[in-house]
Amino acid sequence: MVAAPESKTDVFAAIGHPARRRMLDLLIVSDQSVTAIAGHFEMSRPAVSQHLRVLLDAGLVTEQRFGRERRYHLEPANLTLVREWIRTYDQFWDHHLQKLQKHLAKGKKK
């Protein structure tokens, strides 16, 4: 598998903070500079920087320098880990529904 070497931080932990999720959401629309991102939040710009660092360490974003700006870019590939983990539960859910259905089909018993 693709054991991403850039994942110094747990992806699950990275998306555990609502502010970081919102940052990712912002980056869906377009790449954005730090100050642009910070414009959407109440917290200070350094705080935003620190959150972006976490996302960077988790491999969820990349940064690219443009002059004195740094554009942050969404890198959703590493979300695959989460996707796959969730998928396990889809199967459980389906299985559960199947059992329920069988149970209902059978049952007039009480």
Next chain:
Amino acid sequence: MVAAPESKTDVFAAIGHPARRRMLDLLIVSDQSVTAIAGHFEMSRPAVSQHLRVLLDAGLVTEQRFGRERRYHLEPANLTLVREWIRTYDQFWDHHLQKLQKHLAKGKKK
């Protein structure tokens, strides 16, 4: 806003801890008592209890009493929040792939 009333804790934060994810994974197989779950971990049983509490507050598990036991049961419905959040990124990913494909198609002479 739309949040289920049993969600006192952020589901994303709840699955942010690896131990809690492993607990959910265990519960896929079957409902289990606290001591049974604790058997799979190095930490103390109260620590496990506390993790289970977080999962309970997030609505990811339910508990059912059997005599002096408490069986914890997986409740994957609340994972839907995560699933849906992730799905947004699937679309972004698809879009990204489409662009990549076009790009590759152009350079296909070789």
Next chain:
DNA sequence: TTGACAGGTAAGCGACTGCTTACGCATAAT
């Protein structure tokens, strides 16, 4: 050059996490 702007990093601090041990309270077994 001087200044303004973009943004990372350090230091400090209160709040929260995650763990432990000690305890309490049911329920089951004897």
Next chain:
DNA sequence: ATTATGCGTAAGCAGTCGCTTACCTGTCAA
């Protein structure tokens, strides 16, 4: 009625998180 078992809760504590302010470097503009 004791004793043992299952498990939650309280208290305490070290470590981490999330935020702030202060500072620093690097780039653009005049």
